[in-house]
Each structure stands twice: as structure tokens, then as C-alpha cells.
Amino acid sequence: MPAAGRAVPIETDPLTFLAANIITGHASPLTPQRDYEGDWCAGGIGRSVRDVTSATGRRICCRDGGRHAHPAEIGPRPTEAALSRRALITGITGQDGSYLAEHLTAQGYEVWGLVRGQQNPRVRQLRQLLGDVRLIRGDLLDQGSLISAVERVQPDEVYNLAAISYVPMSWQQAELTGEVTGVGVLRVLEAIRVCSGISASRSPGRGQIRFYQASSSEMFGMVRESPQTEQTPFHPRSPYGVAKAYGHFLTQNYRESYGMFAVSGILFNHESPRRGPEFVTRKISLGVAKIKLGYERQLRLGNLSARRDWGFAGDYVRAMHLMIGQDEPVDYVIGTGVTHSVEDLLEQAFKAAGLDWRDHVVTDAAFIRPAEVDKLCADPAQARDQIGWEPKIGFEELVAMMVEADLELLSSGGHAEDSFGIDTW
Secondary structure (H helix, E strand, O other): OOOEOEOOOOOOOHHHHHHHHHHHOOOOOOOEEEOOOOOEEEOOOOOOHHHHEOOOOOEOOOOOOOOOOOHHHHOOOOOOOOOOOEEEEEOOOOHHHHHHHHHHHHOOOEEEEEEOOOOOOOHHHHHHHOOOOEEEEOOOOOHHHHHHHHHHHOOOEEEEOOOEOOHHHHHHOHHHHHHHHHHHHHHHHHHHHHHHOOEOOEOOOOOOOEEEEEEEHHHOOOOOOOOEOOOOOOOOOOHHHHHHHHHHHHHHHHHHHHOOOEEEEEEOOEEOOOOOOOOHHHHHHHHHHHHHOOOOOOEEEOOOOOEEOOEEHHHHHHHHHHHHOOOOOOOEEEOOOOOEEHHHHHHHHHHHOOOOHHHOEEEOHHHOOOOOOOEOOEOOHHHHHHHOOOOOOOHHHHHHHHHHHHHHHHHOOOOHHHOOOOEOO
């Protein structure tokens, strides 16, 4: 029997393995297959034949580079790259997924991304940004595809960033939001559990797959205290917040029920030039650029008094990596600890372009949420003290960065649709 926590071993007999892969829809390791983007990869689990079986027929563990096999069976000593950690990211075509892929690649990881659909339009953007990332098809609505993805990639770490993350949309598509943002977390956790051979009677081994869940400050909703800590009760005010709370508690439950290394990062609002144009921060930076360049004269917004704790997305993915690398799984609140209103954001954004927001902004009730969250502010003390995380980019620098990026984008003939956007599952 395999050690719990590792992917369940495949059969070592070539004929048995070929038959098994035909049944499950995987490619045989005996025939090279093209991966998602047409790059050659060997076999159904992305490994060479030597990685699957030795010359004597003995199986070599795919996740440890053959270190448990006799050197004579596997040939030369594996390179450092072969022994690097492997990460699978859901939602890799979104803002956070792209920054996390960059960060992990810089750390020497082999990065895989889960991509939904036959022709995902954001794949090309991701390839231009990060050519080294490998992609595999899968969908948070389909349990079988997730099991197949985990089985093939055999990751050391799984980061679940996929979600329908635009809060206003969650009222219009509440059921889909629940299925993707909430139940999708269950499906990813189940894929890890099944592929690792974990059950109520079999705990994970030392080499278990580690799981990170992207929780959200929207779970706090109608806050009972400010700033919000890891102990602050949840009172979500949108279907999105409710779905995120479900995923958060489910992650905690799998940690306690099965001993899995599963953590949640309760991330407060984090933005960047890669943010989708529907989000208020990017809507403002794009609006400022359009007005500055003479394309538009007005910017229509909803509640200008809502206050948020805004930070830079590139800083927040560092926190994800730090959390999953700890000795023990612990959930953390991640934010700057400083709150600003939408009006503050407008002031800073228009100032960066040499404009006065009062001359151009119009309030529109159509953009008011059915149940508003008035103020969110993080207390990141525990993350600072225990994992050494602190943000590097401040609010003013972030806003200026976004405005400058959109001015450059529009001036060069680009479009807002070139962003990574919101549909990331």
C-alpha cells in the first residue's frame, strides 16, 4: 500500500498501466502526448518513462525524483530542477494566479495551472507573461477533472485561487457562485484526499500535498469589531461572502477531520494593473486614463463612502507562499491595517493624472450593492509576528502604479479587455 499523503501509485506492469489509462482517459507514458498548449510532455502524469518504472519494473516515486530507488535503476543523479517543488494553481489566469505563478517560478518551482474550457482567451496572456508555466484542463464544477489533474501533476502544493470573485455578480448568479466559489473548494479538497489515499482511518504521511484556500475579507461583512482579526466572527453580506465562508470552514474541517495540511488566507482587498476592469479600483484607474486622454468626460460610481483595506496583489501572494511553507497549518488575516474610502481612492487616482475628481465623477444608484459592506480593515499582526509578512507597496504608490499602467495601455492602443479579468475558475 502507498504511504498516505502521496498520490496513489499507478500499476508498474506496462500492459496494465496502458489499460488503466485508456479507461481513465489518460495518455499512456509509452507515447509522447501534447500538453494543453502543444508542448511535448511524456505520459499521462507529465513524466518520462524512466520516472514511472525502472529497468527492473520497480516503480519509482514520481514526487521524490527516484530517491527511494537504487541508483543503478534510474541512471544519473536527478538534476536540481528535477527535485524542485511542484505547485498546481487553480485560477491561474486571474490577477492573483498570475502573480503567484511569477513568484513561485522565481523560487524555483515547477508551476502548473488549471485552465477551464477548450479555448481560454487568457491563456495567450499568461504565456506571454510566463512561458514556463504548464497548463492542464480542469473545472471546479467537475470532480473527475480535478482528480485527473492532481493525479497527473502530482503537486507538492495546491493553491485554490479560482472563484467567481466579482461580488455584485454573485447576486445575479448566486447558484453558480455557490457551486464554483463554495462547493468548488470541496471538490479540490476531495481530489487531494482521494489521490493521496487519505481516509478517516488513514492519516496523511510526511510528504502530503499541502493546500491553500483563498478566503476573503468579504466573509466579515457586517463587522462586529474593527480591525478584523483571525477570531472576528463572520457575517457575510453577499452570496460571494457566504460561499467564501463555506470554503473557509470546509478547509478547516478537512484539516481537523483528516489531518491534511490545509490553510486559508483571509485576504483583504488587493489590487494591481492586472485587476479586472469591473472592480472599483481598476474601474477608477481606467476611467482616469480615459478622461485624461480625452476618450470620456465622466466616471459613474456607486457608494463613495465605503472604506476598504487596499493593498498590492504582488505582496499578498508572498503571504500565500509563506503560509503554506510553515511547519503547522494556521489561518492568517492578510492586509495592510490601513483603511481608505472610495473617495480617497478617487482623490489619489485623479491627482496622479493632474485632474480633480469632483469635475468628472457622478454617483449612480445602479452601482449600489443590495447589502453594502461599509468598512473592512485588517489586523495583520499575527501574520507579521509569526510568518514575517509585511506589505511593501503602500496605498498611494499602488494607485499611481495602476493609473500609469492604464495610461500607457490606452495610449499604446490597448484595451481594458486585455486584463486578466474576473472569470478565473
